[in-house]
Amino acid sequence: MSDERALADTQGRFVQVVKSGRKVNDLEWLSGRVLLSNKRLVLASNEGKRQIALAKVSTVKNRKNANQAMxxxxxxxxxxxxxxxFLVAPADIDAFEEHLYTALLDGEVVLVKHPAVEGGVVRDIEWEKGRINIESDVVGLGVASGQFVEVELEDVGAVDAREGTVRGDERRVLEVEHTDEEGTSVQTYISGTSRHVSILESLVRQGELQNATDADLDQTEMEVLMALYSGVSPFEIPEFVGMDVEAVEAIFDRLVEEGILREKRVRRDVRLKARGRNIASDVIGDQ
Known part of the structure; x- marks a missing residue:
């Protein structure tokens, strides 16, 4: 493996929970070294060494969405x-996960449809080839037409994986809701091998789970949120909802603290974050 290069080498713990399709009883976490290259994941302890070829990894689930009750x-x-x-617990899991997803996905070719949905309107867009670029907390997609799509994990509002028709074939499709540079809600569709879609889904769902719609908002806060979601400018909110400027700014401050709004450079100029879009979307869906 002359082109193999080391990506991470740290201490950690690990355990095999399923072997040959059967759950393992009497689990025992082993301590040792956790090594990662662009080719392999190596789990080394006093009891031996297990090497996992990255090309054979079919799914990855992180600690936020794994179903194991460990x-x-x-x-x-x-x-x-x-x-x-296998379950793996490196000493610095965030840094190690970034290396792992990069090794598994960076440079891989997929099919991309962007924007498949823009501002709630379905667009007549063709599938194009794209190449995945993994940076810290950002999934980039370099599309053949020349555009570069960036999906910030903290900006992911909703994720859906389904079977769909892609260029005449039934394939796995990942639908990711986020915002473009202008702050408009868009959906990017991504398709590829079941392996690539599964691993990419695990990555982008980290952002979706961070933006769960569990905020406890009162009536006035919800009115401001819905006005922003409907496209009303932050500067026009006081007149639109019939409140004075100071009261609206206090609501802005509260929604920023809750992670629902993102404050821009100018005072009272705010933008809905993924969590806010999810809340507003849920309200509209219940009407």
């Missing part, structure tokens, strides 16, 4: 290769 460690990710599943 409390022996505070942070971990699961890796499935064939009919085996």
């Amino acid at each position: 409390t022996a460690v505070s942070g971990y990710f699961s890796v499935q290769t064939g009919s085996d599943v």
